[in-house]
Amino acid sequence: MKDIIFATNNAHKLEELRQILAGRFNVLSLADIDCHEDIPETAPTIEGNAVMKAQWIHEHYGVDCFSDDTGLEIDALGGEPGVHSARYATDGHDNIANINKVLTKMAGVTDRTARFRTVIALIMDGELHTFKGEVEGRILTERHGEGGFGYDSIFQPVEGDGRTFGEMSAQEKNAISHRGRAVARLAEFLSSR
């Protein structure tokens, strides 16, 4: 099985990717290449950050790799938290504080439409390739479910049965999620090489 390095410090993303690509690719983590640094992600767009993370690892470690940048875009908030999804409420990755900030800003708002957008950037043989995935949904008024991570417990995908991503199994989420879709495109590309 072919090895592929995933340039992320997010353990949940790594686990999702390993599940989605299980049996096809051996997904290695940054720890596996002895990288324990915070990779800069200061671009103004999701795509820019995805490219920045993959290029940073490629430049510093000289390996082929891919990265994922994801944002939750809420229409009534003008696309927030968007590229700031990880650090919406605080400087750290405080998921509960992030969710509370969204719920407070959305109090009394009737337009609850939102989407997750993922861009995966792959650097292979010195060439950059990007793969995108999106899922439409609604922001609920309170948390439902303990599964998943990030904003999953307040995001109800349009294509589901009313449950949030936080109430779904990993397989159910991956089948329709932003990341699942972007990874399917990545896997198709890798398989064709």
Ligand code: ITT
């Ligand atoms: P890396 O940059 O190290 O990959 P990160 O957590 O910083 O990890 P992002 O910059 O892509 O990742 O931040 C996106 C934030 O959006 C993340 O911290 C979560 O809070 C949220 N998020 C990302 N994917 C999600 C998903 O599938 N479900 C719910 N929330 C998600």
